[in-house]
Each structure stands twice: as C-alpha cells, then as structure tokens.
Amino acid sequence: MGKYPTSPLAPAAFPALPVIDGVRFATVEAGVRYKGRRDVMLALLDEGSVMAGVFTRSATRAAPVLDCQAKIGLDGSGPAAIVVNSGNANAFTGKNGVTATKAVTRAAAEALGLDEGRVFTSSTGVIGEPLPHERVTAKLGELKEALDPGKIEEAARAIMTTDTFPKGASAEVMVDGKTVKIAGIAKGSGMIAPDMATMLVYVFTDAVVERSVLQDMLSTLTDVTFNCITVDSDTSTSDTLLMGATGTSGARVTAESTAFIDALRGVMLDLAHQVVKDGEGATKFVEVHVSGAASDADAKTHAMAIANSPLIKTAIAGEDPNWGRVVMAIGKSGAAADRDLLSIRFGDVLVAENGWVSPDYREEQGAALMKQQEITISVDLGLGGGTATVWTCDLTHGYISINADYRS
Amino acid sequence: MGKYPTSPLAPAAFPALPVIDGVRFATVEAGVRYKGRRDVMLALLDEGSVMAGVFTRSATRAAPVLDCQAKIGLDGSGPAAIVVNSGNANAFTGKNGVTATKAVTRAAAEALGLDEGRVFTSSTGVIGEPLPHERVTAKLGELKEALDPGKIEEAARAIMTTDTFPKGASAEVMVDGKTVKIAGIAKGSGMIAPDMATMLVYVFTDAVVERSVLQDMLSTLTDVTFNCITVDSDTSTSDTLLMGATGTSGARVTAESTAFIDALRGVMLDLAHQVVKDGEGATKFVEVHVSGAASDADAKTHAMAIANSPLIKTAIAGEDPNWGRVVMAIGKSGAAADRDLLSIRFGDVLVAENGWVSPDYREEQGAALMKQQEITISVDLGLGGGTATVWTCDLTHGYISINADYRS
Numbered sequence: 038m039g040k041y042p043t044s045p046l047a048p049a050a051f052p053a054l055p056v057i058d059g060v061r062f063a064t065v066e067a068g069v070r071y072k073g074r075r076d077v078m079l080a081l082l083d084e085g086s087v088m089a090g091v092f093t094r095s096a097t098r099a100a101p102v103l104d105c106q107a108k109i110g111l112d113g114s115g116p117a118a119i120v121v122n123s124g125n126a127n128a129f130t131g132k133n134g135v136t137a138t139k140a141v142t143r144a145a146a147e148a149l150g151l152d153e154g155r156v157f158t159s160s161t162g163v164i165g166e167p168l169p170h171e172r173v174t175a176k177l178g179e180l181k182e183a184l185d186p187g188k189i190e191e192a193a194r195a196i197m198t199t200d201t202f203p204k205g206a207s208a209e210v211m212v213d214g215k216t217v218k219i220a221g222i223a224k225g226s227g228m229i230a231p232d233m234a235t236m237l238v239y240v241f242t243d244a245v246v247e248r249s250v251l252q253d254m255l256s257t258l259t260d261v262t263f264n265c266i267t268v269d270s271d272t273s274t275s276d277t278l279l280m281g282a283t284g285t286s287g288a289r290v291t292a293e294s295t296a297f298i299d300a301l302r303g304v305m306l307d308l309a310h311q312v313v314k315d316g317e318g319a320t321k322f323v324e325v326h327v328s329g330a331a332s333d334a335d336a337k338t339h340a341m342a343i344a345n346s347p348l349i350k351t352a353i354a355g356e357d358p359n360w361g362r363v364v365m366a367i368g369k370s371g372a373a374a375d376r377d378l379l380s381i382r383f384g385d386v387l388v389a390e391n392g393w394v395s396p397d398y399r400e401e402q403g404a405a406l407m408k409q410q411e412i413t414i415s416v417d418l419g420l421g422g423g424t425a426t427v428w429t430c431d432l433t434h435g436y437i438s439i440n441a442d443y444r445s
Numbered sequence: 446m447g448k449y450p451t452s453p454l455a456p457a458a459f460p461a462l463p464v465i466d467g468v469r470f471a472t473v474e475a476g477v478r479y480k481g482r483r484d485v486m487l488a489l490l491d492e493g494s495v496m497a498g499v500f501t502r503s504a505t506r507a508a509p510v511l512d513c514q515a516k517i518g519l520d521g522s523g524p525a526a527i528v529v530n531s532g533n534a535n536a537f538t539g540k541n542g543v544t545a546t547k548a549v550t551r552a553a554a555e556a557l558g559l560d561e562g563r564v565f566t567s568s569t570g571v572i573g574e575p576l577p578h579e580r581v582t583a584k585l586g587e588l589k590e591a592l593d594p595g596k597i598e599e600a601a602r603a604i605m606t607t608d609t610f611p612k613g614a615s616a617e618v619m620v621d622g623k624t625v626k627i628a629g630i631a632k633g634s635g636m637i638a639p640d641m642a643t644m645l646v647y648v649f650t651d652a653v654v655e656r657s658v659l660q661d662m663l664s665t666l667t668d669v670t671f672n673c674i675t676v677d678s679d680t681s682t683s684d685t686l687l688m689g690a691t692g693t694s695g696a697r698v699t700a701e702s703t704a705f706i707d708a709l710r711g712v713m714l715d716l717a718h719q720v721v722k723d724g725e726g727a728t729k730f731v732e733v734h735v736s737g738a739a740s741d742a743d744a745k746t747h748a749m750a751i752a753n754s755p756l757i758k759t760a761i762a763g764e765d766p767n768w769g770r771v772v773m774a775i776g777k778s779g780a781a782a783d784r785d786l787l788s789i790r791f792g793d794v795l796v797a798e799n800g801w802v803s804p805d806y807r808e809e810q811g812a813a814l815m816k817q818q819e820i821t822i823s824v825d826l827g828l829g830g831g832t833a834t835v836w837t838c839d840l841t842h843g844y845i846s847i848n849a850d851y852r853s
Contacts, residue, residue: 097776
C-alpha cells in the first residue's frame with residue numbers, strides 16, 4: 038500500500054456517504070501484518086437487521102468465506118457484526134484457517150454480546166500464513182469503544198490491501214414516501230504477490246426488507262454488476278459481498294420495489310467500476326457491449342472473451358483500434374457467431390461489418406477514440422436478441438511490474 | 446520479423462531434417478507484404494500421397510481454413526500441393542477471402558497439373574486486408590521450377606511472420622523392418638498486431654497409410670500436443686495442421702503401429718514446444734502436470750487454468766515460487782478440487798500439501814528452482830486417476846512491448 042501510485046482512473050476524492058441509521062463502524066491498528074495503519078474494521082448492525090451475502094465460487098474458498106456461507110442463510114433478528122482484517126487472507130492455511138475464524142467470531146460474539154451465528158468475518162492479504170487471530174481479538178474492546186455511525190470512510194480504508202484508493206458509493210431513493218439510504222464500500226483488485234485478487238464489498242441500507250427478498254435481490258444484481266467485471270480473469274478464493282438492512286427508515290422494500298432495486302444496482306455497479314479502475318496497472322477503463330447474440334448467456338460469453346483477451350487488452354494499452362483481435366476473441370469464445378454478420382464499433386464509430394472493415398471507416402477515427410481514457414467496444418452479432426455488458430481495464434507494463442517484478 | 450531478438454528459449458540451430466521421398470519444396474519472394482525475403486512456399490507431394498488435417502475451432506475461421514476443411518475429407522490419389530503465403534492472413538476479408546483463396550488454388554492446380562481439390566492453402570499475417578493473390582499466382586511458374594526435396598528449411602523460413610526462429614523436427618522409426626521418416630515444420634506464435642497468433646504446421650512422412658487412419662492419428666495426437674500448449678489463451682482464426690504421407694518407404698502403418706504413433710507424437714510435441722518457446726516475450730518454458738484429478742478432462746481443465754493464469758505467468762517471470770496463485774487457479778477452473786487434498790510441487794520440491802504449505806518446504810528451495818529456464822509445476826488433486834500435461838511460457842514486459850507498444 039502506497040508502493041504504487043494512485044490509479045489514473047481513480048475518482049477525485051472519496052464520496053460523501055450518508056449515515057445509515059442502525060450501523061456503526063470502528064477501525065483499529067491491530068498490526069496483523071501492516072505497520073502504522075488501521076487494518077481491522079468492525080461494522081455493528083443493530084437488532085432487527087437483515088443480512089444477505091454472495092461469495093466466490095472458487096473450489097478452494099478460504100475459511101472465513103465458508104463460515105459466512107454457513108451463516109448467511111439463517112434467519113436472525115439480534116444485532117450483527119462484520120469483522121474484516123487486511124494483511125492476511127487466512128486462505129490455504131489448512132485446519133488453522135477454521136481455528137482462526139472460529140477464534141475471531143467467538144471473541145467478537147462475546148465482546149459485543151451477539152449470537153456467534155450473527156458474526157461475519159472476512160480476511161484479505163497474504164495467503165498460506167496462519168492468521169495471528171489474537172492480534173484481532175485483542176482489539177475487540179477498543180473497536181467496541183470506537184463505534185460511530187460516521188466512520189464508513191475509515192472502514193473503507195482499513196480493508197485496503199494493494200488498492201491505490203478507497204472505494205465508496207451511495208444512493209438515496211423514495212420508497213412509500215420515505216427516504217431510503219444505501220451506502221457501500223469495497224476493496225480490490227490489487228494483487229501484489231503473495232496477495233490475491235480479493236474483492237470485498239459491504240453494503241448497508243436502512244430499508245425494511247425480508248431476508249429472502251434481500252438475498253434474491255443481491256444475487257440477481259451481482260450477476261449484472263460484480264460478475265460482469267474482470268481485470269485479468271483470475272478469481273480470488275475470498276471474494277465476499279455482504280449486505281445488511283437495518284430497517285430504521287421504516288420504508289418497506291419488496292421484490293417489486295423497482296426504484297430501490299435500481300438504486301442498489303447503481304451503488305453496486307459504481308463500486309464494481311471502481312474495482313476495475315483500480316486494476317493493476319490500469320490506464321484505460323473499457324466497456325464491452327455485445328448485442329444481437331443468440332442468447333444473453335452467449336452475449337456474456339462473447340463479452341468476457343473480449344474483456345479477458347490479453348491481445349485486446351494490450352492493444353487498448355497501445356491505443357490501437359485493433360478490431361481484428363475482437364474478431365479473434367469472438368471466434369474463440371465458444372458461443373455462436375457468424376463472421377460475415379458481425380459488426381464492431383469503437384465508441385460510435387462503425388469499424389467492421391459484413392465480415393470486413395467498414396467502407397466508411399478511417400483508421401484516424403479509431404486511433405482518436407483509443408486515446409480516450411474510457412473506451413467502449415460494441416459488437417453486434419446479427420443473430421438474435423441476446424445482450425450483455427461487461428467492464429475491464431487494459432493490460433500494461435504496470436501489471437507486469439506489480440505482479441512479476443516485486444522480487445527484483 | 447527481425448524486429449525482436451531471437452527468443453532465449455530457441456534451439457541452437459535449425460535441426461537437420463531427413464528428405465521425405467515424394468515431397469519437394471520451393472520458396473519465392475512474392476512481395477505479398479514483406480520486402481527482401483521469401484514469403485511463399487510450395488510443397489508438392491507425388492501421386493499416391495494421402496492427406497490429413499486439423500484446423501482451428503474458431504467460429505470466425507479464415508477462408509483458406511474453410512477451403513482446406515472442405516477438401517481434407519476427400520479421398521484422392523493424384524499429386525497434392527500445399528501453398529502458403531506469409532504477410533497477409535486473408536482473414537476477415539469478407540467475400541474477397543473466398544475469391545482470393547479460389548484464385549490461388551485454381552492457378553496452382555493449372556500450373557502444377559493437379560486436381561483443384563488437392564490444392565491446400567494457408568495464409569498468415571495481417572488481417573482485414575485483401576490478399577493480393579495475383580502476387581502469389583504470378584510466382585507459381587517460378588516455384589514449380591525451383592522444386593527440390595532438400596528445401597524444407599527454406600520452407601520453414603518462408604512461412605514465418607513474427608517468429609524469432611524457424612521451427613523443424615523429425616524422427617525415423619522402423620516399421621515392418623523398413624525405415625519410415627517423419628519431418629515437420631511449424632510457425633507461431635508471434636502476434637505483433639495487426640497479425641494474429643496463427644500456428645501453421647506441416648508434417649510429412651514416407652509411410653504407407655490409409656487416409657482415415659492418418660486422420661484419426663493426427664486428430665488424436667493433436668489433443669495431447671498442439672492442443673496442450675498455450676501462450677496467452679488467445680486463438681487464431683487460421684490455425685492449420687496438414688500432414689501428407691507419400692507412401693514411398695513401402696512400410697505400411699496402421700492404427701496399431703505404436704512405434705510410428707510414438708514417433709509422430711514426438712515430432713508434433715517437439716514442434717508444439719518450439720511454438721511455446723517462441724511465445725512473445727517468453728523467458729521461461731513451463732510444464733504443468735496435473736494428476737489425481739477426477740477425470741482426464743478435469744485434469745486438463747485445471748492444467749489450462751494454471752497455464753493461462755496471468756498471475757501465475759507473471760510470478761514465473763518474476764522467479765517467484767508463488768504456490769498460492771496455483772491454489773487460486775485450481776479453485777477458479779471449475780473442475781473438481783478439494784483444497785485440503787491438494788499437493789503442489791515446483792520441480793521435485795513439495796511445496797504445499799494438506800491444504801497448507803509443506804512443513805519441510807523452505808522458500809530458498811522454491812526460489813532456486815524458479816531461476817531455471819525450464820520449470821515444472823506439478824499438482825496432485827488427490828481425488829482420482831485423471832492426468833494431463835500442458836506447456837506454456839511466462840508473461841513478461843516483452844509480451845506487453847510486442848503487443849502494445851508497437852505504435853508508440
């Protein structure tokens with residue numbers, strides 16, 4: 038942290054996030070691994086809060102993830118806590134991983150007077166080393182004393198590992214004539230070895246919502262937000278998204294509350310975009326839009342093939358409007374495509390159509406577009422109604438430096 | 446070509462390849478795109494030769510590939526020709542692609558007195574620009590005059606695009622008391638934009654073999670050779686492997702000729718390894734071996750996830766024995782895995798087992814191994830009998846420079 042310069046794609050400042058009544062935050066210097074910075078955060082949600090979560094699909098998930106997954110499906114109405122440490126991922130630590138997770142959740146339950154089934158933990162940082170859990174548990178009293186509704190930015194900073202900026206987003210929306218607030222923080226996706234690309238996201242709202250409704254909403258929206266971003270196709274063993282609804286606004290949200298759903302999607306998408314913009318070495322933010330596919334699933338397969346292609350990502354880094362590589366990625370994706378029905382646009386410029394370069398396209402147009410910091414690649418397959426949009430960044434010398442050169 | 450230094454992994458010299466009776470080669474400077482070098486090669490196989498082929502699975506295949514595929518399944522006993530140009534891939538050129546391919550195959554058939562169904566062409570180089578086919582056809586008379594059984598190395602050089610060295614391999618094997626020879630050449634996988642990662646391979650033998658037997662053999666062996674290498678997970682629209690058997694040795698090969706099959710596998714694997722060793726920016730050659738998987742297919746899925754992971758490939762470039770990234774890749778691959786049953790070796794050194802770092806492992810051991818030019822990563826999943834071996838190279842600043850910086 039601090040070793041690499043702030044991403045050129047970072048927002049100018051951390052946004053002003055609204056206070057969510059019923060949630061308080063605290064952070065502390067526990068010295069898990071880093072020195073001279075806050076590395077543990079506690080979020081405490083008042084009694085009556087509803088929790089939902091989405092987790093990595095990795096087959097080698099870390100112990101805290103497995104623990105959260107076991108708890109997230111349970112109904113519960115007591116207070117709830119989220120405890121997150123940076124510096125150590127407690128991943129691939131064998132039986133120690135379970136022991137450490139248990140030690141933290143048990144101690145937090147005792148210190149805060151909670152049911153242990155309502156204590157959720159995440160760990161991010163170095164893997165393969167036992168989590169010095171006593172450094173976390175020793176600070177629980179101090180954390181409890183420091184709890185404050187206004188400390189969400191402090192929390193966003195405490196969970197950073199190799200991030201070059203803290204990430205936050207919020208929304209306010211009217212539900213049943215009442216204002217409902219949503220605020221979220223995230224970390225990712227710096228991956229300086231031996232850390233991994235862990236993405237952690239915590240979102241809070243004061244809406245009144247049933248657990249199963251919130252869970253369905255979160256899962257569905259994850260598919261069109263966090264599951265539509267990629268930096269380098271690698272997947273963390275610790276990715277975690279937790280959401281808590283305190284109900285303090287008194288406004289009831291259901292599966293039909295489209296205004297709330299839209300607002301939540303906006304917060305999640307904003308955080309997802311910030312994660313991409315902090316991708317290692319990123320200098321360009323890229324939206325890939327695929328339409329005309331045989332199905333939405335096919336569209337996403339094509340879009341992710343484009344977004345993950347090293348040849349496309351290096352071309353973008355080189356500001357090269359290389360539509361031939363886009364054709365290549367579509368061809369290799371495995372989803373249905375017809376070379377001669379494809380059309381490809383960079384920004385608004387039609388580059389290729391009818392299986393060939395567009396007769397009106399001039400290379401200077403594409404070259405000018407590629408100089409921009411935010412680039413859109415649109416592909417229409419001409420086959421059906423399937424669409425998808427995903428986001429990625431370019432692949433630069435910075436990525437290699439961060440991930441390969443740190444020992445030299 | 447010549448713009449980048451020869452790969453540090455290149456063999457000391459082009460190997461001495463045996464003459465395959467019944468095949469003659471010629472090359473010429475046609476000026477398709479490059480100046481001052483030979484850029485078209487002709488291989489002419491005598492009457493009675495049997496042809497087989499394997500092609501890219503890309504959905505956006507180039508016109509010459511589609512033309513070869515349509516012809517390769519036909520029986521035929523007349524002479525056969527392979528015409529290959531470098532400098533222009535004749536890919537994503539719309540209807541022009543078909544016209545250009547047809548122009549070359551028709552003219553070659555006339556000039557050489559062949560059935561047009563026995564003329565196979567490949568094109569490699571820039572995409573999206575019409576192939577100036579008249580530059581190729583204008584040289585057919587000159588090519589015919591120059592045909593010589595000893596010019597296979599010249600042929601290997603004429604098909605190069607961004608390759609930093611020509612690639613050849615051979616074997617001799619006894620079948621029914623007679624010596625059978627196999628000789629092959631390949632190009633790939635330099636990918637300087639706007640070129641693509643085209644791999645072209647041509648293998649010749651003097652064995653007597655039925656077409657369907659040769660085709661089955663080639664397809665089966667491709668799965669364990671060329672389909673087990675990856676440089677950056679990107680797939681060309683033009684990948685082509687053609688094999689011709691002239692029958693001049695008089696030695697009959699069948700599906701049970703294990704000595705011949707082993708020899709052919711050896712030639713194909715040698716060429717496949719050379720392609721990886723010419724991967725853009727490669728400084729390390731990496732073998733990934735997976736055992737103990739639930740099935741061979743699962744083993745290959747895990748092996749390719751490891752071989753394609755940018756985080757692993759950059760760690761290798763940085764000489765970092767980062768076994769945590771191997772755990773990550775296994776977790777994300779989608780194939781079955783149990784974190785706590787995994788064991789991971791770098792070379793002969795046991796690095797991780799029982800879901801954690803091995804108690805006997807010392808970081809210095811791993812660090813010493815990673816300094817070598819050829820590195821083996823072995824993973825045992827502890828689940829079943831599935832195995833797979835794949836090969837890749839590291840991901841370095843050289844890759845970024847070749848693929849991103851050429852415009853700067």
